[in-house]
Amino acid sequence: MLERAIIAGFGGQGLMFMGKLTTKIMMHEGLHVTYFPSYGAEVRGGTANCHVIVSSDEIASPVVEEADTLVTMNQPSYERFKTVLAPHGAMLANTSLIRMTDPPKAKTTLEVPATQMASDLGDVRAANMIMMGAYNAVREFVPFDNLVEQMKAAFGERKAAVWELNTRAIAAGRKFTQEQLRK
């Protein structure tokens, strides 16, 4: 098992949270994991991103040089990272904010209007959990219920108010993806 992902978008879109949640889930599955965020001056104004690696072996470098999965939430991160996607990889793009010009070669290309879907659910901030649901559906990391439990644990009791919305967002992302993959 080896999964190397880059998750990228605007600072504030909840990508770091999504990356950390993925990392935690797979840690609990007993696998080796690393999470590496962009940090410092780079995140201001531009794109924020994180690298997540999940492996059955020890992980040498936490930096993803070739991505098995690329999750992009805005145009600049799409342009910046599309070249590092492996030809066998999966591309998940937030097509509410991305025009997929010159798309990279990929085994799976999933156009998820995540921002629009989140907005339809009542809060644009849930776009990251739409993507989380989509990502988990593509990779089949853990069952839906498990993912929801870990999302709740990550937010904690103090933010229990967002559990319900995020659960719906994960479910919507999952449903959308399953329908797309069936086509």
Next chain:
Amino acid sequence: MGQEKVLMTGNEAIGEAAIRAGVQAYYGYPITPQNELTAYMSRRMLEEGRVFIQSESELAAISMVTGSSVSGKRAMTSSSSPGISLKQEGISYMAGMELPGVIVNVMRGGPGLGNIGPAQSDYWQATRGGGHGDYRTICLAPSTVQECADLVYLAFDLADKHRNPVLVLADGRLGQMMEPVTFAHLPDAQPPEKPWALTGAKGRQPQRIVSLHLNLDELEQHNIKLGKKYAKIEKDEVRFEEIQMDDAEACIVAYGTSARVAKESLKRARQQGLKVGMIRPITLWPYPYEPVRAAADRVRFFLVPEMSLGQMIEDVRLGVEGKKPVYHTGRCGGNVSTAQEILDELHHCCQKTQTATRV
């Protein structure tokens, strides 16, 4: 935090391990890429009812460590490269006064303000003194988040055992990355008695701890005494890891982040039939010269990947004593070599040494 694995940054793991090691006082000043450590301590030290101060400068922070240490308390400060330069005066004074203390350097690119990328370009500063005077500091180099925790915990014990400052040398990548870490094997420490500490002279004779020795012979005696202590540390405290050195024909020597990247290069080289092994120094001072010396009789060459223009390579050469070629590879300025780049360099060195043998 119980027995289970938790996901943490290296910076946070350093903080939690220090708390378990019984640090009574933490003094810090913000600088990227070690800010999460100061932030973590600002929360956790208060929870534990211990001292946290965000000082007005780095020099103030190391001086506060000196003050806590002289009164017998476990104390710590942390920073990144430019900030560590500012602390050197205090570290020299602590070495002179034989005061324990833990200083964490989450290295970034230099010289000067450099940048916030990960680097290993403070090796010379960390292992050759850094401040003025004839002194040494123990230097520990973690290569995983778990080891960040384990070595910081160890650092407090070594500092007290030898009454000496201990440096923990991490880098921006280790500080920022998250990995599973467990603290189950790090129980709340019981720091040793410190009869030398200045605690008020109630019921005993007053004691003095100074770094000023105006009498030349007196300072010489002090220097000699320190020298004996350093010799004992060199004898007792060397730590390193050897990976697949049994049948190795080429030897990588690397520490910290470079070592974990090079481990992947080693794995790929082995798959391609190259018999490569690795020596990973865990203590940078005292340096593991012995395993390097022993390897020099068996391997064809040494490759030293570093995130600098080449600093630790000098210690490898001291160990090799000219018996075999020693090559450097690496990136600098906040960049890190990829596993493939180090692997390519291994192949290149193989070719070079083959030609040399034929000639």
